[in-house]
Amino acid sequence: MTAWHGVSIAIFLLFSVPEIAQSGPDVTVLYSICNVNRFTSSDDYAGSVAEVFNLLMKKTSTSNYNLYVTSDPKYGSLCYGHGACNGVLSHQNCDSCLKYATGLIIDQCEFSIGVQFQLKDCRIRYENRRFSES
Numbered sequence: 001m002t003a004w005h006g007v008s009i010a011i012f013l014l015f016s017v018p019e020i021a022q023s024g025p026d027v028t029v030l031y032s033i034c035n036v037n038r039f040t041s042s043d044d045y046a047g048s049v050a051e052v053f054n055l056l057m058k059k060t061s062t063s064n065y066n067l068y069v070t071s072d073p074k075y076g077s078l079c080y081g082h083g084a085c086n087g088v089l090s091h092q093n094c095d096s097c098l099k100y101a102t103g104l105i106i107d108q109c110e111f112s113i114g115v116q117f118q119l120k121d122c123r124i125r126y127e128n129r130r131f132s133e134s
Contacts, residue, residue, distance in 0.1 A: 025089055025097035026120035033116040034109035035127075045113065045128060047071075048079035052126050053102050056083035061094035081126040082133060089121055097122035 039045045048071035060067040060083035071079040085094035101117045101124045109115045114127040125131070 025086070025093045025100070025122060027097060027100045027122075028120040029104065030118040030120060031116070032104070032108065032118070033114075034112040035114035037113045038111045039113055040111065044076035045079060046111075047075040048077050049126060051075070052079045052081035053124075056081050056124060057095060057098050057102060060085060060098055061089075061091040065089070065094060077128070079126055079128060080130050081124070082131070083125075084123050084133075086121040094122060098124060 039049075051071045052069055055069045056067060059069075065085040065087050067083050069081045069083075071081075083098055085097055089097065097119060101119055101122055105115050105117055105124065109117075114125075114129075116125040117123060125133075
């Protein structure tokens with residue numbers, strides 16, 4: 001009984017410690033910028049922005065936590081995006097952070113032609129023009 005009890009505790013700790021160490025991304029907002037120029041939901045640019053959000057949320061964590069994307073020209077209006085996460089995050093926590101940032105963008109900057117949100121553990125930027133993060 002005593003040996004089994006010790007093994008049970010060891011197994012519990014083995015599976016519990018990583019969860020405690022990775023409690024989730026820090027989504028504290030460091031800064032946000034919303035362009036005052038707007039688009040409407042019926043503009044071609046709306047489809048481009050939606051595609052950029054989807055690409056950044058799906059692929060940033062599996063692209064070495066740093067991804068630049070351009071929307072498909074089929075929308076008629078290009079959107080350029082950048083997503084990045086703290087490299088120590090798990091893929092799941094990076095994805096969660098970017099989804100949280102996207103929610104903030106929709107709440108605070110909906111229909112802005114360009115946005116930058118820097119959270120403690122991730123960032124998202126999109127524009128209607130090319131840019132680089134130097």
